[in-house]
Amino acid sequence: MSATHNHGHAHHGHSHGVTNERRVAIAMWITGGFMVVEALGGYLSGSLALIADAGHMLTDTGALALAWLAVRFARRPADDARSYGYHRAEILAAFLNGAAMMALAWWVIFEAAMRFMEPAPVLATPMLVVAAGGLLVNIASFWMLHGAGDSLNMRGAAVHVLGDLFGSVAAIAAAIVILLTGWMPIDPILSVFVALLILRSAWNVTRDSAHILMEGTPAGLDPDAISSDLVANVEGVVDVHHLHAWSLGSGRAVATLHARLAPLADAHAALAGIKARLGSHFDIGHATVQIEPGDCIDEARMDHKHDH
Incomplete structure (x- = not known):
């Protein structure tokens, strides 16, 4: 990965x-x-x-x-x-x-x-x-x-x-x-x-x-809704998971997330699109985004455990 x-x-x-x-x-x-x-x-x-x-x-x-x-x-x-x-x-x-x-x-x-x-x-x-x-x-x-x-x-x-x-x-x-x-x-x-x-x-x-x-999710932000929105509106993104949002202070929302891309998708363009969407539609000014071209490693490990 x-x-x-x-x-x-x-x-x-x-x-x-x-x-x-x-x-x-x-x-x-x-x-x-x-x-x-x-x-x-x-x-x-x-x-x-x-x-x-x-x-x-x-x-x-x-x-x-x-x-x-x-x-x-x-x-x-x-x-x-x-x-x-x-x-x-x-x-x-x-x-x-x-x-x-x-x-x-x-x-x-x-x-x-x-x-x-x-x-x-x-x-x-x-x-x-x-x-x-x-x-x-x-x-x-x-x-x-x-x-x-x-x-x-x-x-x-x-x-x-x-x-x-x-x-x-x-x-x-x-x-x-x-x-x-x-x-x-x-x-x-x-x-x-x-x-x-x-x-x-x-x-x-x-x-x-x-x-x-307590690093609670900022009011008005729904992680599931954000994930669905990114998949629907950012080209090349097929799945968003491990999304966490919290606040550094008043009006300073931050987030971390993993984004899985479609085969041959442009990672840099997807990254820019994700960050732009987070800023313009959810007022998240600080984001850490991990791009995954394939299956999430955590999911792969879980599948491996189930196979055994």
Whole structure:
């Protein structure tokens, strides 16, 4: 059996990575700076909603720092130790961010349950002022991240900031209700509502990043459908097998496959056709293709075993 191997790469612009890095850094400093103000405001006012939001901001600052480092790492070129480069750094950061947010959401729910059993007084006026400032800060941070792409890493960071934004809205609503009615349970009730919203978003980011880390097949790619498509559309290809597809990072699908050719088929033309088809119809930017002019050696061995 003769084999031909070929690799293809898809690269993103250097300037795009630098822009994302700058946007994440600005969002990190904005969030981290106001986190101190909100924590102090929550402590002085006695508001669980503010304390929860300050906790979100603390994890946000860490999450944005991770995202910032991940963007820097992802721009580093491949080396002998990491031949695929550092794209997985972004996915690892997204996974850690999602897991941290899920843990924080459960902590808020637990604290809210404690507040129901032992109600605590809340100073609504300072709570309202701080929450309003937090809302403006979160809007600014979310706007910065919104223009920084749609990778899982950016999604993970944006989930944190979006959770904070919801937290600020909930804290404002709770402060207004307490000011108008004096009804204290609204504080833990809205805290739980926000925690559940965050839990759902954080779970999605954690699940998607874990799927990539486990080298699962990218969403929307069916190996059997790809094999059938290549046989039907690439001249000289009669069978495609051992096809595996996974992701290096968000939007960076890769694949390996064996392709058996018809007798006298042009191997170089078939190889070029396979790679072009994978790129144009399945958005697979990196492929390792093994061309087999005859039966697959694995199948030949199996047939030999059956004969005996």
